[in-house]
Amino acid sequence: MTNTTLDSLLKTDFEQNQVLWNNLQFHSHSAHHLGALASLGASDQQLMDIYTNTMRNYAEKYEPSPHEITDENWRNSLSDRRFCMAYRDFFNKKLPTQGDWKGEFFKLLLDDKDGLPLIDASLSGLLHPIIHISYAIDLNSRPVACEALTMTAVCVDSLYKPPAKLEPPANGIKGALQVMKEIRSEDYAPTLDEPAQFDSVLKNESLLLAYYNEWQMPADLDKAIEELFDMSVYIYGATHKPDQIDFDFGLLHLLTGMNAIRTIQPYLDENTVKRLLCCFFYLSLVMYISQRQPKINEHLINDYQIEEDKRNWEYVVDRTLHTKLATEVHCVKVIRTLKDAEAKYGSKNGFYLKTAIKSVDNLNVDKPWNYYKSHEPWIGMSDADRELNVKH
Incomplete structure (x- = not known):
């Protein structure tokens, strides 16, 4: 297994599929699945085969969000699952493409200037957001980090408070x-x-x-x-x-x-x-x-x-x-x-x-x-x- 193959699949999934599917009920597991397989020693071919033949059955293409997410309004739509695409675009702009994206990643998760930090919602959604956060770090993947922020934002539930x-x-x-x-x-x-x-x-x-x-x-x-x-x-x-x-x-x-x-x-x-x-x-x-x-x-x-x-x-x-x-x-x-x-x-x-x-x-x-x-x-x-x- 090479990081090139894994990174390519992660990038493709990030660009094509939103973090929720099946009427916004279920969470994307592609990054978890690919990352766990890679950790256990799966080959490039096996990763590509399982992604193509299995994972794509449990994903959906992006749907337009009601409006854009910005620095000014990003907290206003927390928990609204219709904003998968808008939050993806917002966080994709926030994380630097060069240098230390992890610094900005955790800055966004821990920001408490205008309310509870986003990381406090990471156990929402049956723990899927925090699992996604950990795979972003484990795989050193900026696309997965953008997904993790997005999933945390749209999955906020009563555990947030x-x-x-x-x-x-x-x-x-x-x-x-x-x-x-x-x-x-x-x-x-x-x-x-x-x-x-x-x-x-x-x-x-x-x-x-x-x-x-x-x-x-x-x-x-x-x-x-x-x-x-x-x-x-x-x-x-x-x-x-x-x-x-x-x-x-x-x-x-x-x-x-x-x-x-x-x-x-x-x-x-x-x-x-x-x-x-x-x-x-x-x-x-x-x-x-x-x-x-x-x-x-x-x-x-x-x-x-x-x-x-x-x-x-x-x-x-x-x-x-x-x-x-x-x-x-x-x-x-x-x-x-x-x-x-x-x-x-x-x-x-x-x-x-x-x-x-x-x-x-x-x-x-x-x-x-x-x-x-x-x-x-x-x-x-x-x-x-x-x-x-x-x-x-």
Whole structure:
């Protein structure tokens, strides 16, 4: 794989396709997919083939926006998804084509002169904006950076103004994973018949804040990031039924989203990182409750049995790149994220590797896939035939 091929595909996608598609409901994943494939060692030909034959099915050409976005009005249309093209054009003008575009990129994200900084909205839209931000940095791609700013702007939602600005919990005494596990065991946590609408859970601020304030946030931000990341791994990989291995489409975004925060941390000041971590934990509570509080059983990862010849990343990467899994963006991102985590945090008795092997060995590659339909390899949608080990 060469950067020339990757950069060319990223540039083409930026010029042709807007960041939202399917009636502005779904987010573009092209940069994530290409970047994760490249990180795992995909060839130039494979990148081009998957982009041409798969990614283009999940993208739409730009549609004209109601009006131009300028320095004077750019905050006025935040959250309005009709402005994909106008924000793309605006941010494309703002980021320098020569020299250090990253400086201006983060200046735009962190600007708080006329309101909340845009980065505070980056966890909106099921964390897709912050994932896009991290891939812009990881790929050193100015086009992806313009897309990331655009996606953040048009996806602003109620998380942009969280309750009480979510100060770090002052008197918490529990770890993040412990808080999550206790939600399921307590009678006053909601019991849902099916996955709930995110916004309906988000409205229950008093309940969410009660759980949120139980967390003892580590003073060391690196430790806080590692703790929340490992919590996300367990929520992703240790919440299925003991006899039926499945992975939830919504909850997997906690894993890739937390990895995104880790990726961009070096570019942010301490207070910004704290805000993102607080908002992430609050969002994790919302998502965990909305997906009916599946039981978190660490043994489903820690004691997962693996054949000796599979106990290596070469097996994981080969199965990811050389089966149908390569065409499923969320799978590729999850595997790339887990592999990077082991490089950062160490083996932890195979914690990340076991989760990756479990993923590639149990995601269904035989059924025909129809993106965002029930025959995807993921579960968690209201019409899915299977479910995690949820609270009834």
